[in-house]
Each structure stands twice: as structure tokens, then as C-alpha cells.
Amino acid sequence: MSAAELRRGEQSALHCSGTRTLQVSPPGGGPDIAFRFGAVLDGARTQEDVFRACGVRRLGELALRGFSCTVFTFGQTGSGKTYTLTGPPPQGEGVPVPPSLAGIMQRTFAWLLDRVQHLGAAVTLRASYLEIYNEQVRDLLSVGSPRPLPVRWNKTRGFYVEQLRVVEIGGLEALMQLLQMGLSRRRSSAHTLNQASSRSHALLTLYISRTRPQLQQVPPADLAAPPAGGKLCFVDLAGSEKVAATGSRGELMLEANSINRSLLALGHCLSLLLDPQRKQSHIPFRDSKLTKLLADSLGGRGVTLMVACVSPSAQCLPETLSTLRYASRAQRVTTRPQAPKSPVAKQPPGLETEMLQLQEENRRLWFQLDQVDPKAPGLHGARGSWAQRNLYGMLQEFMLENERLRKDMSQLQRSRDMAWAEQQVLAQQVQELERRLLAASRVHPVPAASPPCPCVMLPAVPCHALQSFCSCPCCHLCPLCRAPLAHWACPQREGHLPQMLGPKAPGDIPLSARPPPWAPPYSPGSAKCLRERSRGSWTQTTMLAEMLIGEEVVPSAPPLPVEPPNTPPVLRGGTGVANLAQRLEALRHQIGNSLRRGQSRLLPSEGPQSLDQVLPPR
Numbered sequence: 001m002s003a004a005e006l007r008r009g010e011q012s013a014l015h016c017s018g019t020r021t022l023q024v025s026p027p028g029g030g031p032d033i034a035f036r037f038g039a040v041l042d043g044a045r046t047q048e049d050v051f052r053a054c055g056v057r058r059l060g061e062l063a064l065r066g067f068s069c070t071v072f073t074f075g076q077t078g079s080g081k082t083y084t085l086t087g088p089p090p091q092g093e094g095v096p097v098p099p100s101l102a103g104i105m106q107r108t109f110a111w112l113l114d115r116v117q118h119l120g121a122a123v124t125l126r127a128s129y130l131e132i133y134n135e136q137v138r139d140l141l142s143v144g145s146p147r148p149l150p151v152r153w154n155k156t157r158g159f160y161v162e163q164l165r166v167v168e169i170g171g172l173e174a175l176m177q178l179l180q181m182g183l184s185r186r187r188s189s190a191h192t193l194n195q196a197s198s199r200s201h202a203l204l205t206l207y208i209s210r211t212r213p214q215l216q217q218v219p220p221a222d223l224a225a226p227p228a229g230g231k232l233c234f235v236d237l238a239g240s241e242k243v244a245a246t247g248s249r250g251e252l253m254l255e256a257n258s259i260n261r262s263l264l265a266l267g268h269c270l271s272l273l274l275d276p277q278r279k280q281s282h283i284p285f286r287d288s289k290l291t292k293l294l295a296d297s298l299g300g301r302g303v304t305l306m307v308a309c310v311s312p313s314a315q316c317l318p319e320t321l322s323t324l325r326y327a328s329r330a331q332r333v334t335t336r337p338q339a340p341k342s343p344v345a346k347q348p349p350g351l352e353t354e355m356l357q358l359q360e361e362n363r364r365l366w367f368q369l370d371q372v373d374p375k376a377p378g379l380h381g382a383r384g385s386w387a388q389r390n391l392y393g394m395l396q397e398f399m400l401e402n403e404r405l406r407k408d409m410s411q412l413q414r415s416r417d418m419a420w421a422e423q424q425v426l427a428q429q430v431q432e433l434e435r436r437l438l439a440a441s442r443v444h445p446v447p448a449a450s451p452p453c454p455c456v457m458l459p460a461v462p463c464h465a466l467q468s469f470c471s472c473p474c475c476h477l478c479p480l481c482r483a484p485l486a487h488w489a490c491p492q493r494e495g496h497l498p499q500m501l502g503p504k505a506p507g508d509i510p511l512s513a514r515p516p517p518w519a520p521p522y523s524p525g526s527a528k529c530l531r532e533r534s535r536g537s538w539t540q541t542t543m544l545a546e547m548l549i550g551e552e553v554v555p556s557a558p559p560l561p562v563e564p565p566n567t568p569p570v571l572r573g574g575t576g577v578a579n580l581a582q583r584l585e586a587l588r589h590q591i592g593n594s595l596r597r598g599q600s601r602l603l604p605s606e607g608p609q610s611l612d613q614v615l616p617p618r
């Protein structure tokens, strides 16, 4: 808690549970909310603890190896961002800040220079320092008063600030002076929550160029290593603030709005970066100068450390929760860290000749590959041994295999199409048979004292509840009893249809539950159980079509034949055509029987009808 918060006697709403979990307890009761981060550091931690726990040294190592790394602090105004990065401001002109209070930046500088010395590598350090104030980029190291600088973009550099001064650093002392100079030029103002509130986002970037190490200190393999160019950027964001809480007016309010807007843009980019479909989605980095300059750190090739600063005071709980959620989101963003590509080193003259020879050999091999006839029946003899000996031979074999598989596939497709066409013809014949069957049965009606069918005014057997089926067209009526063929579940149908269903059914299945004689046998994988079908789906035509065609549908990707490649491919659905023909024959037989029975009751005046007049041609 800040001194002011302690003075006001505010309660704490946060406590650390372990080294990685932060527990938020709302003051009015309610369930605790836990947040888990890489590290959680409470108010008792020293600046040194923060430096050691936050992982900035790992970033320094990466920067030395050529990666682009960023550390940024984020949080509500007055929560300690600047303090965490750079320590407290000097208490007066010429009054040094005690070393124990130095922030992450000073400690990292010292550590980095020490590391460079320890490595014995020749490293060039350069630095730039800028601030984004009211959406304008200003150079904090400029000679003379800072003026707004443009942010540009190109393919190799991404977003960058044009004409930004980059200063070469001789040592730690120079680096510390440069930091102090930037801090003193940075815009800050006093408001209710912070006497020295930063009104701009500040970015200090260290450019680390590693020249080739000394010959005697490295193994020969490293000699060709080009100078690596890493980057370590420290970003002290201005704090988000509620204008009502800070009491900002006039210029302060303008600054606050600008700060909040750019932080909002940053939050928006973070949310979109978390989107699993992010490859397709556009990340609006161009929405603010801040997001432009952080684009590479957030979503690109950078490695980024975010330090979220919060006040434990219960009064700040809404802002604290907002910061913690922001940080939770940020820690789920993944980047694709990538060291900058090394420029191609100049080859020694001997290597150049070898490279030319290899290129020539490559050309010759490609020429040989082109000469091989892809239609040749396999690779045998001298060519076969050649193929076994080198990669191009294998490639050729794959091509031939591919060609053969393609032929097999088109043959399978042709057989499938033929089977399909045959099924269509058979299905049409079945429909025609049904139609004629109905026509024949109308000619020879079964005399019965039954109530007339409400839709066709034909007599029907009393056991059939025709009222409930009258929506079906008349062509769906049973040719013998006039009941809709859909009515297979009729409990008394045995009395009317013994001649169609034959003697007792196997397995003691009641006749009423049995399917029609031309129905295919039920198989669990192929079609729905007959009894499961809804009444509406039991129209004769659709039922037949489904049973005869639906079951025979050929899979769209038939499995490749397991037989040797010379045998003609077998189509899975091919046997279905034979089944269809058998069923069609059975149907013809049934119709013939029923017609013969009808003829035996025929009136002399109507004259006999031959079977061929009723049945479709075979």
C-alpha cells in the first residue's frame, strides 16, 4: 500500500497464496478469486527480489543471442510501474537514489554489462529512448527540444520510428546517465493518486550487436557466425486512470483520455491475439502508436515479460481486477520467438567451386529423372538398381505407383457409376410394378362390407383404421385389403394377408409385426429397423426406394482392393445389384400370384388379362 493508502487506513483485498497465486477477497464478502501468474510478489519483496523473480535475466540472455525482447509494466495509475522499472525519483537535485531502490532497468543494465564482460565477446551496445505523449512519438535523447517523429513500417523492420536518435553506449555509467536524462525529460504531472504521475508511455531500447568472438576463445564452428543483433526494450506504460478518481481537468484530462485510448487499443490487440483463429483475423496494431511499436513484442517474433502492478487496497479493487484480467489474458498470448536472420557470409573460394560442382550434378540428376518414361512397367534391371541406389529412383517409383493407383481409382469409380445406374433402372421397374399391381387390384376388388375409404371411396377391411391413414394417396393402398400398405402394425392383418405373407413366420414373430415379403432383411448397420420407422415414412414408394436403393448406397470413397493389382477391382455395392434383381423377381412373382387369384374371381364380361399386360417388361 502507498503511504496515502496506509494513512487512510484502507483494507487490503489481496494476499499471495504461494509464489504464483494471487488471491483476491472482495471486502463485502463473496467468493475469493484466484489468479495464477509466472510469479507473484507482495509488498514485502525488495527491488532485488523483483529483479531476481521476474525473469528479466532470461530475457537478457536471449537478447544477447539475437532475440528481440521486451519488458513492460502495466497497471493503474500510482500502482508502482515506474518504481518497479526505475526505482523512486531522486529526492532532489544531485541526491542519488540509494542503490537498494534501483529498479529492474538499472539492475538489468549492470547485469548485462557484467555478462558481456564475462563472455569475453565483443558486444556493441546502443540505446534509444522515446515517449508516446498524446499519441505523438518524442525522442527523449534528441539534441534540442524533442519534436514529434513519424512511425513507419517496412517489411524487414516492421514498425519503427523514423529519425530516432540511437546512442552508442560506452559503459554502465553512460547507460545510467542516459536513463536519467530520459526520465527527467519525460512528461509527468501530479494528480490525486500520484504526485509524480507519468503522462506518457516510455520505451527505452537497448540494441545489442555481437561482433565475431576472438579466434582463440571459440570453437571453429562458430567462426562463421555473423554478428547477432538482439534487442531489449523496457516499456513503462502510463497508468490507466478514472478521470473522476484522479480529479484530472484540462490538459491532464486530455492526457488521461489519450492514455486510456491507447491502453484500450493494446487490450483489444491482446484479446485478438488470443483468438485461436488469429491467423485469419486482423490484429489492429495500427490503432495506436503504442500498439504499432509493441506489435513485434506482442504477436510477432519477440519474447515479452509483462509486470502487472496493483494496489492491495480494497478501494482500488475494480481497477485491480481489471489489471489482473488484462495480465491473465496477456500471459496466454504466444509469440514465435525468432532470432534475426544472419546475412549470408562470404564463402571461401574453394567452397565456391564445390558449390558449382554440386549445382551441376543436381542439374544432371534432374535431367536423368526427366528421361525416365513414367509409363514404363516398373523399374527393373539396370534402371531398377539405379533406382534403388538413389533418391531419384525412389521418386520415380512413387510416381509410377501413384499413376497405377489413379487408374485403379477411376476404374472403381466407373464400376460404381454403372452399379448406380443399374439400381436406378431396377428401382423404376419396382415402382412401375407397384403401379400396375394397384391397377390390377382395382379391377378385381375384394368384396367386403367395409366402411369406404374417405379419400378414395373404396371399400376397406374393417380392421384397418383408415381414418388415420386417409392422408395417403390411393396408390398406397394394399391391393388386397385396401388398407394402406403403411399399416404393417395392424393387429388383425393376419386375417387379410396370409396369402401375401405365407405361412408362420420364423422366430414366432407375429404376422402383424413382419415386414412385407420384398423388404430386405434387417441388418443393424444398414437400415433402420422396420418397426422403428415412423408411420409417415411407411409410404410404399419411399419404403421400397429406401429399402432397395438406400441400403445399397455405395460409399463415396471405396476402399482400395486388397487383391493383386491385376485383378479387376471389386465394388462393394456391386452385389447389391444382384440382390435387387432377385427382389424384383420375387415381387413379380407375388404380383403374378395375386393376379391369378383375382382372375379366378373375374366376371366373364371383364375378360381375362394376361400377366404381360399388367407387369412391366423384364
Ligand SMILES: Nc1ncnc2c1ncn2[C@@H]1O[C@H](COP(=O)(O)OP(=O)(O)OP(=O)(O)O)[C@@H](O)[C@H]1O
Residues within 6 Å of the ligand: 002, 075, 076, 077, 078, 079, 080, 081, 082, 083, 084, 088, 089, 194, 196, 197, 198, 199, 237, 238, 239, 240, 309
Ligand atoms: N514497491 C514500492 N515500494 C515503495 N514505494 C512504492 C512502491 N511502488 C510504488 N511506490 C511509490 O508509489 C508512488 C507511485 O508509484 P509510481 O509512480 O511508480 O506509480 P505508477 O504506476 O508509475 O504511476 P503512473 O501511472 O501515474 O505513472 C511513488 O511515490 C512510488 O515511490
